[in-house]
Amino acid sequence: MIIRTAMRRAAIAAVVTGLAVSVLGNSPAQAAQPAPAEDKALIEAARTYFAGENAITVEGGATAASATRKAEDLKVAEAFRAVRDDRMEAREQLLGINELAGVRYSGVDTELTPVGSVRTQGDTARLSVREHTEYTFAGSKDEPYSYTVRHNLSFVRTDGDWALSKISTLDGPANLSTPEKLDPAELSAARKAAKELRAEAAEGEGKITDPAKKASAGTGVRPAAAYDYSAMVAFATKYAEPEPEDNVPYDRDENDCTNFISHALKAGGWERVLGWYRSDSVWWYTGNPWPLPPHSYTWGGAPNWQRFARDESERVYELSGPSSLAIADVVQFEIFGYSDPGQPGHTMMVTDFTDDWMPKMSYHSTDTLNRPLSEIIAEHSDGEKFWYFRT
Incomplete structure (x- = not known):
């Protein structure tokens, strides 16, 4: 476990929204020199590319189509052309x-902040850029899905x-934020999933009577609960996408997903075991402080947390599948090539539901708020194991 303290990135902040680019100063006291x-x-060019790529997953609309065409027309090196095509096809999938x-x-906003010059x-x-992207759900008042991730562009x-x-892409396994093109077998498995x-979500709507299942983030808890699930969700939603950047009230790990979820569980009443x-x-x-460990392995490691929570403390029990999920439940999954075979490599929390009862997940290391579980399962549906836990 390599610990990374909360980074304070002093950067020339250039926020790019829609078709506008603004270059901001480093501090109110000193105006920034205009960029060459x-x-x-x-x-x-970076803004054009990411805005167009992200717009592919927006249904219809002239604005999204225009942004995608501009990205497709952007000049790319011959060696990158096939990669660009695969990235865009992954979004189509x-x-x-x-x-x-x-x-x-129904819409997407992408902002870029250059990190350094x-x-x-x-x-x-x-x-180097910090991308912040926010998707608006169509036809509902759902809270948006957003993420923040860093990239190096050449x-x-x-x-x-x-x-x-x-x-x-620098933060976490890349397909936690950037879809990867699926081969025919993977695509078939993802569509089936x-x-x-x-x-299952439609069936679950009729069966679940738990107020936590029917509540949006911040309202409703299990009637006889020992823990405060609203407090867990409040912590997770506040710090999933922290503003200002990295204002989380703890020291981040290099891979911060389980550390983040442990802090959310603590906010809801989980007690420490020394x-x-x-x-x-x-x-x-x-x-x-280093060289002492900042936390136990079970606090910050996905498989270690699972063994503690399920096997040792019995603070959670395993659910049969995603249709049984409720607010503040925890989901883990295996990541081929990243986690040990048969072991979880990522940990996240249910923080909301769409109007159609699709669980929305919040997590670190790629700072993500309210991503639909369907997208995550689609990216990891070809044999990677999922675990669903009632907290």
């Missing part, structure tokens, strides 16, 4: 999967013009 025209062009799951978006060396350039100069040549999830930090029978956070 070449830097502005690269920032605009996700649009179809969402339709099967009953999830529709553009680094140019000869005919190459590199730009450009090469070709025939006097800059061409996008590479995108590296989306249909089943929608059917002891040897590697033991599965303890669960605690102290924030000790």
Whole structure:
């Protein structure tokens, strides 16, 4: 477990919304120097690309279509062209999967904040950005789904013009925020999972009488609950997308998903259990400075948390599937190539439901608020195991 303290990124803040780009100063006391025209062009290219890519998953509408066309027309290096096409096809696949799951978006806003300045060396350039994207659900008053993630973008100069040549996503496994193109077998499994999830959600609506299932975030708890589930959800929704950036009231881990969920559970009344930090029978956070451990393995490790919560403390029990989920329940899943085989690699919490009773999940390490569970299952439906826990 490598611990990363809350990062305070001093950056030239350039917020890009819709078709506008604004470059902000570092502080109110000192106006920022205007960015060189070449830097502005690269920032605009990055904005154009991400705005257009994200618009693919929005249903219809001239604005979304226009943004996507601009991204498709953006100059890219030959070596990146196939990658660009795969990234955009992954979004097309996700649009179809969402339709099967009953999830529709009517709009999307993408903002980019450059982190530091553009680094140019000869005919190459590199730009680091913080992307914040928010999707509006169609036809409802649902709270939006949003995420924040960091990227490094590379450009090469070709025939006097800059061409996008590479995108590296820095926070967590990339497909926690950036869909990956599915092969035919994976796509078939994802479509099947989306249909089943929608059917189960509709069936669950008629069977679940628990007020927590029918409540949106912040209202309604289980009648005889030992814990405050509203407090858990309030913590998770407040700090899933922290503003200002990284104002969470604890030290982040490098991979912060389980650490984040443990703090949410503590906010709702889960009590610490002290002891040897590697033991599965303890669960605690102290924030000790290095070289002392800031928390037990069970607090910040996905498989360790599962063994403590389910097997040792019996504070949770496993549900049969997603249709039984209620507010503040916890979902974990395996990530091929990231977690150990058969072990969870990610932890998240139910913080809301769509109008059609699709659970919406909030989590770190890619800071994410209210993402539909159908999207996550679609990205991990080809053999990766899911666990659903009543907290």
